[in-house]
Amino acid sequence: EVQLLESGGGLVQPGGSLRLSCAASGFTFSTYAMSWVRQAPGRGLEWVSSISGSGGSPYYADSVKGRFTISRDNSKNTLFLHMYSLSAEDTAMYYCAKGPERGRFDYWGQGTLVPVSS
């Protein structure tokens, strides 16, 4: 059974930094691209970033480019999102998702909440 478990969320002040983690199990982690998708309170889904199975090809939404860094540790089946220079606009539930695989995100974690506020 595929499981994705995010952690690392929590209240952070504007301008601060945070590192999110996603522990994966139930599939061959290094074989698949992985992604982060966020959802601001009461809003829709926003793709944030994706990384290839090998970790060599990261991609970012324009809204986070230069501020967020996606990475992975295939030896520990873990995905990361390093977030810097956070602002209120980054307040959201952050979901870890398996994929894209032929364009789909086929499994999602339960999310970790990141409120950015002073």
Add this chain to the structure above:
Amino acid sequence: QSVLTQPPSVSAAPGQKVTISCSGSTSNIGNNYVSWYQQLPGTAPKLLIHDNNKRPSGIPDRFSGSKSGTTATLGITGLQTGDEADYYCGTWDSSLKVGGFGGGTKLTVL
């Protein structure tokens, strides 16, 4: 603004059928697969349809997907109160290497 355009809400009675549209452009929907996700209140999104019209294991055949040009459509037949949720279309631009979702459609089963 979302990359893809969906109606904010749709509604229908139990047992009826509803369709949800998702409009994009040649660069996203036109040249890439479309997926659909169901998000029940307070839960994470769940894959409902992939590759435009394929259902993952466990998804009932009441749910269907189609695509024509730059528009995709999700269909739900035999509506149940348990289908009340937000539905999102999504795509991955394989050329630009960016993902995109619609703004979401809230389904109300009256």
